[in-house]
Amino acid sequence: MxxxxxxxxxxxxxxxxxxxxxxxxxxxxxxxxxxxxxxxxxxxxxxxxxxxxxxxxxxxxxxxxxxxxxxxxxxxxxxxxxxxxxxxxxxxxxxxxxxxxxHSSDKHIWFQKAMEDLNSKYADYYIIKEGKDGNPPNNWRSIFGGSAWERIGDTNKYYLHLFTKGQPDLNWENxxxxxxxxxxxxxxxxxxxxxxxxxxxxxxxxxxxxxxxxxxxxxxxxxxxxxxxxxxxxxxxxxxxxxxxxxxxxxxxxxxxxxxxxxxxxxxxxxxxxxxxxxxxxxxxxxxxxxxxxxxxxxxxxxxxxxxxxxxxxxxxxxxxxxxxxxxxxxxxxxxxxxxxxxxxxxxxxxxxxxxxxxxxxxxxxxxxxxxxxxxxxxxxxxxxxxxxxxxxxxxxxxxxxxxxxxxxxxxxxxxxxxxxxxxxxxxxxxxxxxxxxxxxxxxxxxxxxxxxxxxxxxxxxxxxxxxLRSHEEYKEVFVYGDFVPFYKDKDGIVAYERKDENKRVIVINNWTNKENILEFNDGLKKILLNNYNKIFIDNASIKLMPYQSVVLEIGVK
Structure with missing residues (x-):
């Protein structure tokens, strides 16, 4: 890369x-x-x-x-x-x-000129189509609701607006x-x-x-x-x-x-x-x-x-x-x-x-x-x-x-x-x-x-x-370019992942629940980089997380 x-x-x-x-x-x-x-x-x-x-x-x-x-x-x-x-x-x-x-605004000079003359070059800057049987060209709904088509005056022509009618879509084919x-x-x-x-x-x-x-x-x-x-x-x-x-x-x-x-x-x-x-x-x-x-x-x-x-x-x-x-x-x-x-x-x-x-x-x-x-x-x-x-x-x-x-x-x-x-x-x-x-x-x-x-x-x-932490010289490389590896993905309510490269391994563990959670942990803690609590419970085999606790830990490179 x-x-x-x-x-x-x-x-x-x-x-x-x-x-x-x-x-x-x-x-x-x-x-x-x-x-x-x-x-x-x-x-x-x-x-x-x-x-x-x-x-x-x-x-x-x-x-x-x-x-x-x-x-x-x-x-x-x-x-x-x-x-x-x-x-x-x-x-x-x-x-x-x-x-x-x-799209532009319907107050843009291009659209204003288009509406003044539907045969002008500016009319082709927008998506304007003939209606069908007194109805819009089709039944597309605007992303914001209502028809995606707005009738132009007393003509049988309509302009497309995927958003509000004040936002006519531009014709990128032009x-x-x-x-x-x-x-x-x-x-x-x-x-x-x-x-x-x-x-x-x-x-x-x-x-x-x-x-x-x-x-x-x-x-x-x-x-x-x-x-x-x-x-x-x-x-x-x-x-x-x-x-x-x-x-x-x-x-x-x-x-x-x-x-x-x-x-x-x-x-x-x-x-x-x-x-x-x-x-x-x-x-x-x-x-x-x-x-x-x-x-x-x-x-x-x-x-x-x-x-x-x-x-x-x-x-x-x-x-x-x-x-x-x-x-x-x-x-x-x-x-x-x-x-x-x-x-x-x-x-x-x-x-x-x-x-x-x-x-x-x-x-x-x-x-x-x-x-x-x-x-x-x-x-x-x-x-x-x-x-x-x-x-x-x-x-x-x-x-x-x-x-x-x-x-x-x-x-x-x-x-x-x-x-x-x-x-x-x-x-x-x-x-x-x-x-x-x-x-x-x-x-x-x-x-x-x-x-x-x-x-x-x-x-x-x-x-x-x-x-x-993310911009720290010692860790920036692993956070920006390091691999992403899911951790504890079968543990309900836990969102955890590892960021790693040849020189660093960092694990981010998040307890997205209001309950304590005990997880197996034997990766060799080197350093606590960030913790949203004042304490953390880690031994040789496990880590206990308090409700909504997040920790960022540097662990040993394998």
């Missing part, structure tokens, strides 16, 4: 609307990120991924871009962005931006459009970006056999994933994108692409793959508060472990996965993966340790390092996200009561991760001097950076220990 600068990355994801507001308008901004670069350096990260800050009408919180060459005024100016790149560079931190090129996108990507790379997280990229190729499929819901629509996720031929577009942009600048690229196995995974992240890395979504579908798992969470743990291990083993000969437990599209990890009565310093540090030393690149989502939590709502009207309302309406059509639908939304909503960052006990959690764009979790007086920063026993301090 050719070693790359990004292999030892520890990435911090920022949702800019909610990170830090500096001008009192209630919305986080670029200057807020600049103000906290020292905090991020202290945390131990060396790459920052920023969710979209391009000009946007914010139908989907910035994932609907109306101008790829401008910063949205709510976030600041291009001068601010240039300063951020420069200030981050001084701290040896690379900046990744979110690249959204499956070479002129592709070159416009590559030109834009290179503009940003020339500014000094380290690279991109590439949004929804698995959808850029569509199968144009627009047939109706059997409905899979009462709305008469169907989620036709096989027609627009990693469809045959997508590799030609992805390879061209890499060759004309990313490869030229030795960029780090993180693809949002699921359902990749075997040779397909190799093509995405192999030695000459389309991208540097892809996310591992193995754990993403699991919610401990769902009826299936409520009284049987250890079975859920074992399933998650098996999925993660399967993905780890299948990727060893391919490349690097991106490992995470939180992001901007998911509820908070403790609420998703730990019984409510067990959420504590120990269970949260266990989750952190469990994923942080997997083979691949660890990501930390803002607020994860201080234990920010979900903020359930009492009414559907308290949510802001357009897709949340679409999902809620679909649940009602499927027969759920309003109470049942709200309860399900509170379990699944991605808005839990978007509440403003909790910096201090001051008004609005220190996020803004104005009125915050979204309600702040009332628990900010107990959970905040200020109360944890100088506390050696805090979750924040533990995350610093994680980053310090």
């Amino acid at each position: 050719t070693k790359k600068w990004w292999h030892d990355s520890i990435v911090y994801q920022i949702y800019p609307k909610s990170f830090q507001d500096t001008n009192g308008d209630g919305v986080g901004d670029v200057n807020g990120i600049i103000d906290h670069l020292d905090y991020l350096k202290e945390l131990g990260v060396n790459v920052i991924w920023i969710c979209p800050i391009f000009k946007s009408p914010m139908v989907d919180h910035g994932y609907d871009i109306s101008d790829y060459y401008e910063i949205d005024p709510s976030f600041g100016t291009m001068k601010d962005m240039d300063e951020l790149i420069e200030e981050a560079k001084k701290r040896d931190i690379k900046i990744l931006m979110d690249l959204v090129i499956n 070479e002129e459009l592709r070159n416009e996108l590559y030109k834009m990507v290179n503009y940003w790379l020339e500014k000094g970006l380290g690279g991109f997280r590439v949004d929804a990229i698995s959808h850029i190729k569509k199968n144009f056999d627009y047939v109706n499929l059997p409905a899979d819901g009462p709305d008469g629509l169907v989620g036709a994933w096989e027609y627009y996720q990693n469809a045959d031929g997508i590799g030609e577009f992805l390879n061209e994108l890499k060759e004309k942009t990313f490869k030229i600048y030795d960029s780090m690229t993180v693809a949002e692409a699921d359902k990749l196995e075997g040779e397909k995974l190799r093509r995405f992240i192999g030695e000459d793959g389309y991208f540097s890395t892809v996310f591992d979504f193995s754990h993403a579908p699991y919610r401990i508060r769902e009826e299936k798992w409520k009284d049987n969470y250890i079975a859920m743990v074992d399933e998650i472990r098996d999925r993660i291990f399967e993905k780890q083993l299948s990727s060893i000969d391919c490349g690097f996965l991106s490992n995470f437990i939180e992001n901007h599209d998911m509820p908070r990890s403790a609420d998703r993966l730990i019984p409510q009565e067990d959420i504590s310093f120990y269970s949260e540090t266990m989750l952190a340790t469990m994923y942080f030393f997997l083979r691949g690149i660890p990501f930390i989502y803002q607020g994860q390092e201080i234990g920010m939590r979900d903020f359930p709502k009492k009414s559907i009207k308290e949510f802001l996200d357009v897709p949340t309302y679409q999902i809620y309406d679909r649940m009602l059509k499927e027969g759920l009561t309003k109470e049942e639908a709200l309860n399900k939304i509170n379990i699944e909503s991605r808005e839990h991760s978007r509440t403003p960052f909790q910096w201090s006990t001051q008004k609005n959690a220190g996020f803004t001097a104005g009125t915050p764009w979204f309600d702040i979790n009332p628990n900010y007086k107990e959970i905040n950076v200020e109360s944890q920063r100088e506390d050696d026993a805090s979750l924040l301090s533990y995350y610093k220990k994680l980053t310090l």
Whole structure:
């Protein structure tokens, strides 16, 4: 494997609307990120991924871009962005931006011109088809709910939008459009970006056999994933994108692409793959508060472990996965993966340790390092996200009561991760001097950076220990390039694995249960590298783990 600068990355994801507001308008901004670069350096990260800050009408919180060459005024100016790149560079931190090129905003000049003249070249920048018998071209459902087609005025033509109707899909079959996108990507790379997280990229190729499929819901629509996720031929577009942009600048690229196995995974992240890395979504579908798992969470743990291990083993000969437990599209990890009565310093540090030393690149989502939590709502009207309302309406059509639908939304909503960052006990959690764009979790007086920063026993301090160990000169090689070997895989509720190379063997053991666990252990302990308890019970033949205890141990090389 050719070693790359990004292999030892520890990435911090920022949702800019909610990170830090500096001008009192209630919305986080670029200057807020600049103000906290020292905090991020202290945390131990060396790459920052920023969710979209391009000009946007914010139908989907910035994932609907109306101008790829401008910063949205709510976030600041291009001068601010240039300063951020420069200030981050001084701290040896690379900046990744979110690249959204499956679709644009319907307010983008290309789409506006397309709608003005359906015979113009811009109409071919989008996917526009004739309707059938007064209906859309087919019965595809948007990923966010409702038809994936929007009728254009009083014509019989429709444009495709896999997400909201304000996000028309771009037509990647059009070479002129592709070159416009590559030109834009290179503009940003020339500014000094380290690279991109590439949004929804698995959808850029569509199968144009627009047939109706059997409905899979009462709305008469169907989620036709096989027609627009990693469809045959997508590799030609992805390879061209890499060759004309990313490869030229030795960029780090993180693809949002699921359902990749075997040779397909190799093509995405192999030695000459389309991208540097892809996310591992193995754990993403699991919610401990769902009826299936409520009284049987250890079975859920074992399933998650098996999925993660399967993905780890299948990727060893391919490349690097991106490992995470939180992001901007998911509820908070403790609420998703730990019984409510067990959420504590120990269970949260266990989750952190469990994923942080997997083979691949660890990501930390803002607020994860201080234990920010979900903020359930009492009414559907308290949510802001357009897709949340679409999902809620679909649940009602499927027969759920309003109470049942709200309860399900509170379990699944991605808005839990978007509440403003909790910096201090001051008004609005220190996020803004104005009125915050979204309600702040009332628990900010107990959970905040200020109360944890100088506390050696805090979750924040533990995350610093994680980053310090993973980047430690003595252990970096084994954590980055070492093999991955599952341990204790038949022990219920235990997630353990070995990282090893010719010089080092490190075992990571996590007790994902609220019970003590005694495991056979005779591997010859050399050194305790990390422990979320103040003590550990090891003898010549066994190790006893307390509830939710995590240990990272160096053991003898065989």
